Amino acid sequence: MVKEVAWREIRTRARTKSFRWITGILVAAAVAGPVLAAVLPDNTDDDRREVTIGLVAIDQGIENQIAAFAEAGLDITFRDLTGASAEQVGQALADGEIDVAFESGPTLVWNRGTDFEIAGVVNTVLQQQALLARGRALGLDQDDIVELLTPVALEERFANEAGESEGVTIFVSFLGLMAAFMLPQIFGQLTMMSVVEEKSTRVIEVLLNHLRPRTLLLGKVLGVGALAVVQLVVVVGGLAAALLATDSIDIPAAVWRFVPIILVSILGGLAIYNTLFALLGSLISRQEDASQVMMPIFIPLMAGFFIGQTAITGNAESLLVKALTLFPLTAPMLLPLRVARDAIAPWEVALSLGFLVLGVWGLIRIAARVYEFTLLHTGSRVGWGQLVRLSRGATLD
Amino acid sequence: MPMTNGLRVTGLRKRFGEIEALRGIDLEVPRGQLVGFLGPNGAGKTTTMRGVLGLVAMDAGSVTWDGSPMTEDDRHHIGYMPQERGLYPRMMVHEHIAYMGRLAGLDHATADGRARQWAERVGLADRGNDLIQELSTGNQQRVQLAVALVHEPELLILDEPFAGLDPVAVATLSEVMAEQVARGASVVFSSHQLDLVQDLAEHVTIVAAGVTRATGTVTNLRAHSPVRHLEIHWNGSVPNWSPPDGEPRKAPAGVSRFVVPADSDAAVLIASAAATGAVGAVSFEPPGLDDVFLELVSR
Numbered sequence: 222m223v224k225e226v227a228w229r230e231i232r233t234r235a236r237t238k239s240f241r242w243i244t245g246i247l248v249a250a251a252v253a254g255p256v257l258a259a260v261l262p263d264n265t266d267d268d269r270r271e272v273t274i275g276l277v278a279i280d281q282g283i284e285n286q287i288a289a290f291a292e293a294g295l296d297i298t299f300r301d302l303t304g305a306s307a308e309q310v311g312q313a314l315a316d317g318e319i320d321v322a323f324e325s326g327p328t329l330v331w332n333r334g335t336d337f338e339i340a341g342v343v344n345t346v347l348q349q350q351a352l353l354a355r356g357r358a359l360g361l362d363q364d365d366i367v368e369l370l371t372p373v374a375l376e377e378r379f380a381n382e383a384g385e386s387e388g389v390t391i392f393v394s395f396l397g398l399m400a401a402f403m404l405p406q407i408f409g410q411l412t413m414m415s416v417v418e419e420k421s422t423r424v425i426e427v428l429l430n431h432l433r434p435r436t437l438l439l440g441k442v443l444g445v446g447a448l449a450v451v452q453l454v455v456v457v458g459g460l461a462a463a464l465l466a467t468d469s470i471d472i473p474a475a476v477w478r479f480v481p482i483i484l485v486s487i488l489g490g491l492a493i494y495n496t497l498f499a500l501l502g503s504l505i506s507r508q509e510d511a512s513q514v515m516m517p518i519f520i521p522l523m524a525g526f527f528i529g530q531t532a533i534t535g536n537a538e539s540l541l542v543k544a545l546t547l548f549p550l551t552a553p554m555l556l557p558l559r560v561a562r563d564a565i566a567p568w569e570v571a572l573s574l575g576f577l578v579l580g581v582w583g584l585i586r587i588a589a590r591v592y593e594f595t596l597l598h599t600g601s602r603v604g605w606g607q608l609v610r611l612s613r614g615a616t617l618d
Numbered sequence: 619m620p621m622t623n624g625l626r627v628t629g630l631r632k633r634f635g636e637i638e639a640l641r642g643i644d645l646e647v648p649r650g651q652l653v654g655f656l657g658p659n660g661a662g663k664t665t666t667m668r669g670v671l672g673l674v675a676m677d678a679g680s681v682t683w684d685g686s687p688m689t690e691d692d693r694h695h696i697g698y699m700p701q702e703r704g705l706y707p708r709m710m711v712h713e714h715i716a717y718m719g720r721l722a723g724l725d726h727a728t729a730d731g732r733a734r735q736w737a738e739r740v741g742l743a744d745r746g747n748d749l750i751q752e753l754s755t756g757n758q759q760r761v762q763l764a765v766a767l768v769h770e771p772e773l774l775i776l777d778e779p780f781a782g783l784d785p786v787a788v789a790t791l792s793e794v795m796a797e798q799v800a801r802g803a804s805v806v807f808s809s810h811q812l813d814l815v816q817d818l819a820e821h822v823t824i825v826a827a828g829v830t831r832a833t834g835t836v837t838n839l840r841a842h843s844p845v846r847h848l849e850i851h852w853n854g855s856v857p858n859w860s861p862p863d864g865e866p867r868k869a870p871a872g873v874s875r876f877v878v879p880a881d882s883d884a885a886v887l888i889a890s891a892a893a894t895g896a897v898g899a900v901s902f903e904p905p906g907l908d909d910v911f912l913e914l915v916s917r
Contacts, residue, residue, distance in 0.1 A: 225721060233709060418707075426671075432721060
């Protein structure tokens with residue numbers, strides 16, 4: 222019977238226009254990013270900053286060397302100002318005709334402040350010229366000088382493997398956090414609407430002729446949850462396929478280690494929030510009253526999301542983050558990113574998952590008990606006090 | 619009490635806060651019998667039906683099926699048509715009927731077959747792929763009936779099934795109810811259309827203010843009424859005559875109508891009337907079900 226209810230939820234929701242459109246848009250957005258980045262022409266040249274250097278004193282070959290050295294970042298044009306007076310140079314700078322003037326000395330003349338990027342390029346070229354001249358004066362040939370000037374190649378390695386893939390780790394952690402934050406909201410509200418629809422259309426009276434409230438609840442939570450997983454798989458699958466096809470990203474092995482924990486957390490989050498949304502949906506009889514009961518759900522969701530955001534790059538081992546990792550309503554958002562950042566002990570992972578499973582189990586038990594009394598309740602919404610009494614085993618008057 | 623095959627409800631009581639909705643409801647629906655369950659609004663009919671279905675826990679009383687307390691398994695063999703229609707607006711007709719069949723325990727193939735069969739029986743064979751929300755109210759009611767019957771229930775509970783139906787749909791529903799009784803199902807239905815009830819149901823139970831006021835065959839209830847309806851058609855002018863203890867009722871020209879005590883002697887009354895004018899035709903009958911109903915619920 223749970224399967225029947227779940228399948229009905231999946232079939233009914235999956236064929237709504239809104240679900241198809243949202244899924245389509247998300248897949249298109251996920252695929253479009255990497256594909257467009259690969260297909261569109263490289264705009265690096267256009268992005269280079271245009272700089273004009275006025276040459277008052279011309280040093281042999283310095284133009285070519287400066288231009289070559291700055292090619293990656295600056296698009297340099299030279300203007301011949303040989304013989305220009307200090308006033309003429311000042312006027313050219315003031316009018317913006319040139320960004321800097323190069324005088325003998327050697328001296329760089331700025332209008333007001335120093336542009337450190339241009340100064341750095343010119344300085345480096347001058348230093349190299351000086352070193353070459355001194356090397357020749359010492360009787361060294363060109364090859365010796367080049368060898369002498371070749372910098373030592375400094376290599377890096379990471380004691381923690383995760384360090385090598387930190388950028389990808391942060392990206393995947395953020396995706397996981399977003400999914401754990403958004404999916405329970407979207408699909409939890411679908412679950413709630415489904416409960417309210419059954420109450421408002423009175424179909425619940427016919428259903429309960431054949432089903433226990435607990436069966437109905439489980440079927441609904443599983444069905445809508447499965448739909449969320451399908452959407453997630455389709456969207457992430459599209460993104461992964463696009464990234465791999467365009468060779469945009471090399472997913473490091475370290476990332477695959479915490480992807481399962483992201484998936485488990487998302488599933489746990491969907492289960493616990495879908496149950497919570499269903500429970501609160503049973504307190505009301507009209508869709509218009511949904512906002513009255515939803516607010517408390519958003520408190521742990523928002524807390525988990527915002528603290529998760531700071532923990533992605535900040536301190537992932539603060540007392541608050543540790544505590545919320547153990548709380549079932551925030552664990553789905555915080556657990557994966559702490560695992561990704563390698564900022565959690567194995568026992569904490571086990572405890573967090575254990576509490577999450579216990580939370581889902583406990584909430585389903587309470588929700589099923591409350592469901593029995595609230596599903597046939599119509600009219601005004603069931604109050605919070607009544608909800609507490611029902612969850613303790615009392616009955617509605 | 620003798621063991622009854624079918625549904626037996628005894629002494630149901632239910633309180634909702636300050637309101638005592640049921641104060642002792644008795645109802646019997648033997649197998650193969652159609653029972654009209656009558657009462658004014660707020661009498662406790664729907665609460666009783668929900669109690670039988672297990673949707674509302676009763677404070678006292680018993681519900682038995684074939685002589686034993688009704689179990690969850692027994693309830694799978696109940697077909698229920700609620701007063702306010704209960705359908706998923708965004709499901710298709712065939713899909714909806716088949717889904718309810720599967721929930722009632724039918725396998726996929728059987729549920730599919732029965733869904734087609736019942737859609738055809740209630741006149742919706744060509745609407746199988748339409749969404750419920752696209753159907754008229756009357757057609758939605760037909761779907762509701764099919765949903766109640768798809769698993770061939772042993773007990774059929776219909777809460778105001780005729781409300782809002784056109785005459786064709788009323789005829790179809792009446793036929794279907796008769797068919798269910800013929801195959802041995804127990805059928806109980808509530809309705810405010812007493813003329814329909816009188817035509818369809820041999821047995822009725824009348825409730826008011828949460829208590830069963832009367833139960834039995836329509837003929838018996840009428841016969842046990844403390845009054846009789848006397849109607850005299852006069853030849854010529856209507857004389858100024860009225861029976862002793864008789865209450866006059868509105869009547870067309872040339873006719874006199876009175877409500878008289880049931881123990882009145884019809885022959886004496888006719889003789890008395892004939893002494894004052896030319897009597898053409900006389901009827902002396904128990905009241906109709908509607909009058910019996912009004913008399914019982916106004917006590």
